[in-house]
Amino acid sequence: MRLLIAKGLRGGAARFGICVGGIAVSTMLVLVLLGAYRSVSAAVIQFVVGSRAALWVGPRGTDNLIRSSGFIDIGTLDEIRRMPGIVRVDPILRAFVTARANGRRLTLLGIQFRSPHGLGGPAVLVAGTMPKGRGEVALDRSAAHLLDTRLGESISVNGTAMKVAGITAGTNLLATQFVFGDFDSSAQGLPGASFGLIETAAGASIDQTGAEIRHRFPRIEVSSSDAFIKNNLREAGSGFLPMLFLISFLGIASSALLVAFLIEGVVEEKRGELAVLLATGATPSAIAAGLAIHAAKLLGIGIVTGALAAHLLSAAIDFVAPVIPLSFSIADMSIVTGLLAVSGFLAALAPLFRLKDIDPLEAFRS
Amino acid sequence: MSAIRNAICFRGVSKSRGSAKRSVRVLRDVSFSINAGEVVLVVGPSGSGKTTLLGVAAGLLTADDGEVEIRGVRIDQATPGERRALRAASIGMVFQRPSLLSGLTARENVRLMASLAGMEASDAQNQTDSLLDRLGIGALVNRLPHELSGGEEQRVGIARALVHRPVVILADEPTASLDSAAGESIAEILASLAAERHTAVLVATHDLRLRRFASRCLRLVDGVLLEDALSSTLSS
Numbered sequence: 001m002r003l004l005i006a007k008g009l010r011g012g013a014a015r016f017g018i019c020v021g022g023i024a025v026s027t028m029l030v031l032v033l034l035g036a037y038r039s040v041s042a043a044v045i046q047f048v049v050g051s052r053a054a055l056w057v058g059p060r061g062t063d064n065l066i067r068s069s070g071f072i073d074i075g076t077l078d079e080i081r082r083m084p085g086i087v088r089v090d091p092i093l094r095a096f097v098t099a100r101a102n103g104r105r106l107t108l109l110g111i112q113f114r115s116p117h118g119l120g121g122p123a124v125l126v127a128g129t130m131p132k133g134r135g136e137v138a139l140d141r142s143a144a145h146l147l148d149t150r151l152g153e154s155i156s157v158n159g160t161a162m163k164v165a166g167i168t169a170g171t172n173l174l175a176t177q178f179v180f181g182d183f184d185s186s187a188q189g190l191p192g193a194s195f196g197l198i199e200t201a202a203g204a205s206i207d208q209t210g211a212e213i214r215h216r217f218p219r220i221e222v223s224s225s226d227a228f229i230k231n232n233l234r235e236a237g238s239g240f241l242p243m244l245f246l247i248s249f250l251g252i253a254s255s256a257l258l259v260a261f262l263i264e265g266v267v268e269e270k271r272g273e274l275a276v277l278l279a280t281g282a283t284p285s286a287i288a289a290g291l292a293i294h295a296a297k298l299l300g301i302g303i304v305t306g307a308l309a310a311h312l313l314s315a316a317i318d319f320v321a322p323v324i325p326l327s328f329s330i331a332d333m334s335i336v337t338g339l340l341a342v343s344g345f346l347a348a349l350a351p352l353f354r355l356k357d358i359d360p361l362e363a364f365r366s
Numbered sequence: 367m368s369a370i371r372n373a374i375c376f377r378g379v380s381k382s383r384g385s386a387k388r389s390v391r392v393l394r395d396v397s398f399s400i401n402a403g404e405v406v407l408v409v410g411p412s413g414s415g416k417t418t419l420l421g422v423a424a425g426l427l428t429a430d431d432g433e434v435e436i437r438g439v440r441i442d443q444a445t446p447g448e449r450r451a452l453r454a455a456s457i458g459m460v461f462q463r464p465s466l467l468s469g470l471t472a473r474e475n476v477r478l479m480a481s482l483a484g485m486e487a488s489d490a491q492n493q494t495d496s497l498l499d500r501l502g503i504g505a506l507v508n509r510l511p512h513e514l515s516g517g518e519e520q521r522v523g524i525a526r527a528l529v530h531r532p533v534v535i536l537a538d539e540p541t542a543s544l545d546s547a548a549g550e551s552i553a554e555i556l557a558s559l560a561a562e563r564h565t566a567v568l569v570a571t572h573d574l575r576l577r578r579f580a581s582r583c584l585r586l587v588d589g590v591l592l593e594d595a596l597s598s599t600l601s602s
Binding site for chain 2: 009273282361363364
């Protein structure tokens with residue numbers, strides 16, 4: 001019976017379609033924003049995990065890659081290397097660089113590591129090889145697209161010509177992208193490295209090793225790999241998350257308003273039919289349930305359409321212009337669709353309360 | 367016993383409408399009864415209380431004084447929930463405009479009423495199809511209301527009113543939105559189906575052409591049921 005009432009009270013197809021479209025766009029907006037944030041997080045995690053370092057050391061107060069400055073001198077890194085439980089310490093230099101190619105200009109986050117096999121190199125190469133010594137770089141895939149550059153071609157990095165030996169993936173932070181070069185040929189004349197990446201011996205306690213480094217070198221910052229990931233996610237999210245929450249709130253609110261608008265329209269437009277239903281013995285709760293089913297259908301179609309459209313958009317962007325990576329997870333999808341569904345359903349309650357204003361006697365007067 | 371034999375019975379019913387300061391007595395000591403299978407017209411000018419009479423009969427309004435029974439059940443003493451259940455089970459309604467649910471086909475509109483009355487699915491299906499056939503719209507069962515003419519819509523409305531085998535049908539100006547031929551046809555079908563099914567019919571109308579389908583005609587003026595007025599109405 002409730003399904004029949006829901007079917008009977010459906011509004012015009014055009015209005016329903018517009019509302020579905022609005023909810024789908026809101027869903028897509030929130031998912032795309034969240035997907036973009038997740039891709040940045042994934043890039044951070046992939047780089048730190050892929051660096052194979054158990055511990056990261058840097059100048060005091062520098063606990064992340066994204067916002068950092070200062071140097072740690074190479075002599076200190078050499079002393080750390082000689083400590084028990086440590087098998088390897090490699091320096092990396094992190095600096096913003098200006099890349100130019102084909103008349104285009106791009107600011108990139110340069111990571112100089114002991115190429116080709118030192119700690120801190122790119123985790124995923126989608127084409128080519130690791131840069132080998134002076135004159136070669138591995139360039140992020142999005143940056144290559146933005147510079148209209150292909151593997152084997154040359155780009156200018158801070159005025160020096162470099163051959164693109166490799167193309168990397170998962171190295172796009174949206175605001176900037178990574179370019180990997182050789183540390184030893186880049187760091188000449190500089191006071192040291194940005195970070196030291198430490199590989200511990202098998203069986204050595206990472207926490208204990210970190211504590212010993214801290215004890216012996218109180219003026220440097222020591223972070224485990226996990227802590228370093230957390231610090232970088234904090235920095236990546238600090239600018240992005242408030243905006244993400246604000247826009248998501250607006251998207252979810254507009255979706256909820258569309259549901260309320262549609263149900264309000266049904267209650268207003270079909271007042272005569274609702275009066276007949278009430279007069280002939282339908283309970284207000286059965287009618288409310290019918291309208292709630294209508295709202296649920298609207299939300300369901302809108303949200304599923306939006307989620308599918310977000311995935312299609314992601315695939316299309318990746319295929320046409322891979323500059324905005326989007327990363328979707330089932331957990332994120334569940335949270336977003338749940339929030340949209342709950343808010344839409346709550347918004348539908350307001351017009352449902354107006355059912356009590358309909359006098360069944362109106363059926364005799366219409 | 368007589369009350370139970372009657373499909374619907376009003377005894378000394380009065381009803382006022384409006385606010386406490388500007389209360390208007392719409393029905394004054396109204397008494398009448400209708401037997402099963404009988405068609406009774408209530409005629410009267412606009413504002414005479416016809417709609418209020420139907421509202422009280424349907425339990426949509428509560429009488430201030432008097433008694434209203436539907437096959438022996440005091441609807442005036444029932445709770446709102448009981449009145450709703452009584453309407454769904456024992457009362458059929460035909461409106462000036464059928465107000466069919468626009469998203470449902472003719473068949474679904476009728477079946478919805480059967481569902482509201484708690485009929486079993488197979489019984490509801492059989493009753494629906496047989497009534498729509500009987501009303502001459504068996505070929506239109508899958509059409510939406512906007513695909514039907516006014517007369518066809520009203521026939522669906524009649525099927526909706528009859529599908530759950532009600533004790534009484536309350537009809538409010540059932541022919542007012544139809545041309546005269548369609549109106550007469552609708553009245554004839556309603557009267558013949560009511561007789562077949564032993565359903566009492568109370569019709570509030572301005573349309574005196576319906577008198578030939580009625581067994582009695584009551585006249586309501588300023589809330590007073592003046593007389594059993596078939597002959598006087600005919601002569602006027």
